[in-house]
Amino acid sequence: MKSFFIAASITALLASPALAGKxxxxxxxxxxxxxxxxxTWEVEDEFFAGNRPRGITVSPDGSKIYVCASDDNxxxxxxxxxxxxxPSLPAGPDPEVFIIExxxxxxxxxxxxDNLGTVTDTETRTVLAEVPVGVEPEGMGMSPDAKWxxxxxxxxxxxxxxxxxxxxxxxxxxxxxxxxxAQYTADGSRLFVTSExxxxxxxxxxxxxxxxxxxxxxxxxxxxxxxxxLQPVGAKVTSDGKRLFVALGPANRVAVVDAQSLDVLDYILxxxxxxxxxxxxDEKYLLTTNGNSNDITVIDVAKEEAVRSVQVGEQPWGVVxxx
Amino acid sequence: MxxxxxxxxxxxxxxxxxxxxxxxxVRAAVIRVDYQSVLPISRYDxxxxxxxxxxxxxxDEDNGTTGSFLGHTYETRHVTTTPEEAEAALxxxxxxxxxxxxxxxxxxxxxxxxxxxxxxxxxxFNAGTADVDVRDTECRGNLLHTVxxxxxxxxxxxxxxxxxxxxxxxxxxxxxxxxxxxxxxxxRAAVKFGADITxxxxxxxxxxxxxxxxxxxxxxxxxxIFTQDADDHDVVIAADDTDYFGRYxxxxxxxxxxxxxSAGLRPISMHGAHEAWGxxxxxxxxxEATGRRVRPEDYNVWLALRVIGEAVTRANTAEAQxxxxxxxxxxxxxxxxKGQKVTFRKWNGQLRQPILLYDGAITVSVSPQEGFLHQNSxxxxxxxxxxxxxxxxxx
Numbered sequence: 001m002k003s004f005f006i007a008a009s010i011t012a013l014l015a016s017p018a019l020a021g022k023x024x025x026x027x028x029x030x031x032x033x034x035x036x037x038x039x040t041w042e043v044e045d046e047f048f049a050g051n052r053p054r055g056i057t058v059s060p061d062g063s064k065i066y067v068c069a070s071d072d073n074x075x076x077x078x079x080x081x082x083x084x085x086x087p088s089l090p091a092g093p094d095p096e097v098f099i100i101e102x103x104x105x106x107x108x109x110x111x112x113x114d115n116l117g118t119v120t121d122t123e124t125r126t127v128l129a130e131v132p133v134g135v136e137p138e139g140m141g142m143s144p145d146a147k148w149x150x151x152x153x154x155x156x157x158x159x160x161x162x163x164x165x166x167x168x169x170x171x172x173x174x175x176x177x178x179x180x181x182a183q184y185t186a187d188g189s190r191l192f193v194t195s196e197x198x199x200x201x202x203x204x205x206x207x208x209x210x211x212x213x214x215x216x217x218x219x220x221x222x223x224x225x226x227x228x229x230l231q232p233v234g235a236k237v238t239s240d241g242k243r244l245f246v247a248l249g250p251a252n253r254v255a256v257v258d259a260q261s262l263d264v265l266d267y268i269l270x271x272x273x274x275x276x277x278x279x280x281x282d283e284k285y286l287l288t289t290n291g292n293s294n295d296i297t298v299i300d301v302a303k304e305e306a307v308r309s310v311q312v313g314e315q316p317w318g319v320v321x322x323x
Numbered sequence: 324m325x326x327x328x329x330x331x332x333x334x335x336x337x338x339x340x341x342x343x344x345x346x347x348x349v350r351a352a353v354i355r356v357d358y359q360s361v362l363p364i365s366r367y368d369x370x371x372x373x374x375x376x377x378x379x380x381x382x383d384e385d386n387g388t389t390g391s392f393l394g395h396t397y398e399t400r401h402v403t404t405t406p407e408e409a410e411a412a413l414x415x416x417x418x419x420x421x422x423x424x425x426x427x428x429x430x431x432x433x434x435x436x437x438x439x440x441x442x443x444x445x446x447x448f449n450a451g452t453a454d455v456d457v458r459d460t461e462c463r464g465n466l467l468h469t470v471x472x473x474x475x476x477x478x479x480x481x482x483x484x485x486x487x488x489x490x491x492x493x494x495x496x497x498x499x500x501x502x503x504x505x506x507x508x509x510x511r512a513a514v515k516f517g518a519d520i521t522x523x524x525x526x527x528x529x530x531x532x533x534x535x536x537x538x539x540x541x542x543x544x545x546x547x548i549f550t551q552d553a554d555d556h557d558v559v560i561a562a563d564d565t566d567y568f569g570r571y572x573x574x575x576x577x578x579x580x581x582x583x584x585s586a587g588l589r590p591i592s593m594h595g596a597h598e599a600w601g602x603x604x605x606x607x608x609x610x611e612a613t614g615r616r617v618r619p620e621d622y623n624v625w626l627a628l629r630v631i632g633e634a635v636t637r638a639n640t641a642e643a644q645x646x647x648x649x650x651x652x653x654x655x656x657x658x659x660x661k662g663q664k665v666t667f668r669k670w671n672g673q674l675r676q677p678i679l680l681y682d683g684a685i686t687v688s689v690s691p692q693e694g695f696l697h698q699n700s701x702x703x704x705x706x707x708x709x710x711x712x713x714x715x716x717x718x
Contacts, residue, residue, distance in 0.1 A: 154601065155385055
């Protein structure tokens with residue numbers, strides 16, 4: 001099993017094989033979601049997604065698209081086929097990122113303004129738990145076995161390991177400044193946490209019981225690019241655990257990292273201010289959102305090179321794909 | 324590629340995961356020296372009673388949240404005083420064993436209090452004084468600066484003007500010594516970045532009414548006459564540190580030109596409308612904790628407390644010497660909602676940071692500007708660089 005989002009998409013494939021391959025891109029400033037066909041790479045549609053849409057994901061059955069409409073304080077829900085808007089989920093102030101566990105039952109959301117991780121029941125829409133975390137909680141990563149949620153706090157600079165059994169924090173690991181994203185490998189044995197201002201990716205090995213051990217830190221270096229602009233944000237690992245791709249924000253590059261040795265192998269030039277990443281479900285392509293050039297870059301995963309870019313809406317932030 | 328495990332990180336990690344962390348109660352103080360001063364030109368610039376202290380409230384809150392995972396608590400005392408009573412106020416704090424002191428005061432009082440604090444081996448953060456010499460010939464080994472210097476803010480404006488190719492300047496300086504010092508910073512910046520000061524004039528401070536009706540009626544006639552017959556210039560640079568005429572310049576010039584410096588486009592460390600780089604979250608937290616918008620003084624105090632917080636979190640020390648050593652070490656870095664990490668200059672204790680260029684409503688631009696290069700950090704194109712320093716207290 002790969003990352004949770006991909007796993008969810010595979011589930012979607014099995015459940016509803018009629019769906020065509022699509023990528024949904026949230027456009028933070030354009031207030032829309034752009035739908036891109038992942039075979040033809042044509043823009044199929046663009047629809048209103050609420051005010052300041054950022055974090056975007058798909059329901060485990062692949063039928064619904066969820067997006068954090070940050071300025072509406074809502075998670076808006078859309079039908080993945082008709083793009084019709086469904087009843088929204090309450091989200092607390094300024095929701096940015098959230099995850100839904102593979103069973104679809106529980107939702108974990110980072111409430112940046114309240115220093116809380118909130119767990120809600122997706123069916124009854126009730127709050128199950130509020131977990132106090134560090135200042136400005138942002139990134140949310142889930143272990144493949146769904147036993148742990150890792151939340152990163154941007155000003156406290158920690159990765160908080162929250163048990164999904166009792167909603168308690170069992171481990172706090174200090175990382176570099178402004179951690180943005182937490183990504184497990186598909187087998188759950190390793191965790192990567194990106195630090196935007198620190199310019200690094202902290203690497204932790206994960207024991208059977210979920211306990212992390214810091215084993216290294218990846219730094220980046222591109223000739224002709226000021227070190228200050230090498231700002232790691234989004235990250236994805238291939239399902240075989242061999243390659244880590246890291247979006248480097250204003251450096252306009254995606255780093256290709258050997259996920260075992262932690263050697264940085266290459267930098268792929270993409271659009272401007274590259275933010276979040278997602279694989280297509282077959283993992284043939286990696287899509288990047290480029291906030292300042294208003295496009296996505298399509299990277300051929302096997303060749304590790306950019307093959308095309310597709311113009312989307314204004315200031316693309318997040319991307320999720322379905323098959 | 325680089326691959327390294329810092330022993331410090333490993334040690335910290337062990338402590339965190341095993342639940343063991345030394346409990347530290349961090350105690351700091353903010354001393355604000357209040358002066359008799361005339362009212363600002365604009366009512367919007369009236370000083371709130373909690374100026375500076377509001378930044379400490381948020382600083383304690385932010386540090387405290389992080390500390391709750393490590394067994395660290397933070398308590399910062401807020402002290403207002405007068406120039407006459409400042410030393411006694413500092414004495415009281417020092418004798419209580421507080422050795423991390425943040426000061427909002429004028430140059431002379433800052434130096435006096437810093438030297439006094441040195442007798443108790445206390446560390447001082449300057450959150451209020453922009454005078455260049457306290458970072459240079461008058462620098463102190465126990466004095467770190469979170470507030471940008473006049474040299475940094477003047478360079479920030481100069482870079483923007485030069486980037487715009489507005490290289491012919493009309494410098495209008497106030498007549499008070501503080502205004503003259505600021506004007507000197509602009510004169511140096513012009514030389515440094517290749518601008519020409521084609522006109523250099525001093526607008527005398529003759530006192531008089533400022534905010535009343537006759538204030539604007541008078542300047543309405545005075546400033547056009549004062550600014551006529553000037554050689555060609557692209558931009559007017561106002562050096563009005565004492566705030567008696569700058570705000571009026573914008574629409575009372577003889578020749579219509581953009582105004583920068585003390586009015587128009589102002590170089591500033593933070594303002595309440597700054598949203599980029601996650602700053603919206605900072606603004607929301609600040610407003611919730613304090614009930615008003617942030618001022619630069621608040622941000623400078625918040626920065627100082629965050630520096631202390633980083634030292635406590637990562638180096639497990641709340642001792643003055645330990646905090647100073649960590650802040651000046653290569654390991655130190657801090658995210659400050661300005662798009663890149665901020666760090667200290669090892670030669671004079673100044674926090675290097677981007678400067679926001681603010682028009683009263685939005686962040687118009689941020690310096691350093693693109694294309695101004697530096698062998699170490701583009702941030703060191705702003706203010707006094709290592710080769711030109713006269714500070715020896717950090718050697």
